[in-house]
Amino acid sequence: MSLFLSLDPKTMMIMIVISSFLQAWVLIALGVVANQYKGISLYVVGTVMASLSFIIGLLTFSWEVPPLRFISNTFIIGSRVIWAIAIGQFLGRKTTKFTWAFLAATLLSSQIYHNYIATNYNERQFFMIPLNIIICAITISYILKSKHSYFYFTVYSLVVVFAADILLSSFRGLLILDGTTQSLVDASFANLLTFMTLFVIDFLRNCFFVLMVSQRMYSDLKLLSETDFLTQVLNRGAVTERINTNIKNRKNYPLSLILVDIDYFKKINDTYGHDVGDIVLKTVVSVLQAQLYPGDIIGRWGGEEFLIVLPNCSASDVRDRTESLRHTVEKTAIFDSTIPNQQIHCTLSLGVVTATQSKVTLNDLLKPADLALYEAKNSGRNQAQYIVFSR
Structure with missing residues (x-):
């Protein structure tokens, strides 16, 4: 003092x-x-x-x-x-x-x-x-x-x-x-x-x-580094990291993963232009996000493909939710000022995989999801194919 x-x-x-x-x-x-x-x-x-x-x-x-x-x-x-x-x-x-x-x-x-x-x-x-x-x-x-x-x-x-x-x-x-x-x-x-x-x-x-x-x-x-600049959802790197962290920390299963692809998106770009294609991408993402729950993960996987993860979602529940996603997008009319008096509708093909046990990796789920998506496209598009993954 x-x-x-x-x-x-x-x-x-x-x-x-x-x-x-x-x-x-x-x-x-x-x-x-x-x-x-x-x-x-x-x-x-x-x-x-x-x-x-x-x-x-x-x-x-x-x-x-x-x-x-x-x-x-x-x-x-x-x-x-x-x-x-x-x-x-x-x-x-x-x-x-x-x-x-x-x-x-x-x-x-x-x-x-x-x-x-x-x-x-x-x-x-x-x-x-x-x-x-x-x-x-x-x-x-x-x-x-x-x-x-x-x-x-x-x-x-x-x-x-x-x-x-x-x-x-x-x-x-x-x-x-x-x-x-x-x-x-x-x-x-x-x-x-x-x-x-x-x-x-x-x-x-x-x-x-x-x-x-x-x-x-x-x-x-x-x-900024984690966000896709167009759709404002997670980009591929960020969604990969988020899903890997989610899988690593999970103790309860099932876990469902959905690989989403917009049907004939190249045709939309060729017909209406890339500006309209961007609007379609943003609209589809907005529709998908509106139906997700807190804790669900969505990210842009590349081009017109998106990846969705639904924690604690069983094989039966994921069917209902996937069909809801597909039907909602199909019914959504997309408008743009460059194409007056005309509206665009698009559909989705989805590959869905549900893991019923632990000790899986993202790659374990992506391979069957990709196969399911290929099957959905090969079978006429505008549909979902489902796989239950178990070692």
């Missing part, structure tokens, strides 16, 4: 200025490489504003004048408002403009009053502390309502940071009640706690925000 109290406020402020400048530099670089996400640029603006507030705050050690105090205090609270809005936007939360406009107006009017009319230091702090607590609480509500499962640890770490900011701000408010702190330059415990809070909280908040953005970029890149 004695070591902490021996720290010089001006030295600590210089450390905060250097740290905030370096953090702003990192955030500016982040804004350049990740500007496709909403809220990033706004967060960078808030970080630069905070850095400027600390630089101006350092000047008040030499010139304790109202204009410098006004700009520094307005910037430091304003940056927190901007951070809250930016985090909300990044997490996809709807930010209430009226709330933030009201807080901004309150901040400006209070700073004019406390810097030019009633210049008491403690009164100014007693207004800024609750305002900061309100901003932190709103930010926490934005974070807790987000639904991004791929960075739970990071968002909850941010919650801890903002909660710590609330607790430390409240504690600081209690400390200045004794009246010993009358200026930012006073070497009081309240001021030293303020500097340490600014240094640690801002550093952790920015670190976790950068980590959150990095995790989102990784998640989006992974999703």
Whole structure:
């Protein structure tokens, strides 16, 4: 404690200025490489504003004048408002403009009053502390309502940071009640706690925000690498990995696999063009997806072929579900503006295999499914052929 109290406020402020400048530099670089996400640029603006507030705050050690105090205090609270809005936007939360406009107006009017009319230091702090607590609480509500499962640890770490900011701000408010702190330059415990809070909280908040953005970029890149660009279902590599993982972790069987092929798809492309063919592919996938259950897997296997896996689906159940898929696609009319007054109907051929026991691999199931699909096509198409796989 004695070591902490021996720290010089001006030295600590210089450390905060250097740290905030370096953090702003990192955030500016982040804004350049990740500007496709909403809220990033706004967060960078808030970080630069905070850095400027600390630089101006350092000047008040030499010139304790109202204009410098006004700009520094307005910037430091304003940056927190901007951070809250930016985090909300990044997490996809709807930010209430009226709330933030009201807080901004309150901040400006209070700073004019406390810097030019009633210049008491403690009164100014007693207004800024609750305002900061309100901003932190709103930010926490934005974070807790987000639904991004791929960075739970990071968002909850941010919650801890903002909660710590609330607790430390409240504690600081209690400390200045004794009246010993009358200026930012006073070497009081309240001021030293303020500097340490600014240094640690801002550093952790920015670190976790950068980590959150990095995790989102990784998640989006992974999703992009696993998704078929046209139909937006899993691509061949991703569906293979997903099915292998499913088979490896399964303890209960049966497990059914369906290999789906759109009949005469080349004829559709040759007759109507590839643009219409793409519409047919997307429509068929949409129809198939609408009939799948949670836990079912669908992916594009190649061209007009798709692979569907139905966990815990017996040979009798898979017949009913396969026929439902086939009939629904057959009855679906596909329209396109390039072929007015005309509609396209397509049919499916399906090869279905059901595994009744464990210790099978994807290749074990693909071979009989491919044979069943070949038989369905050879027998006139628009039908399904079934095989029960057992060693």
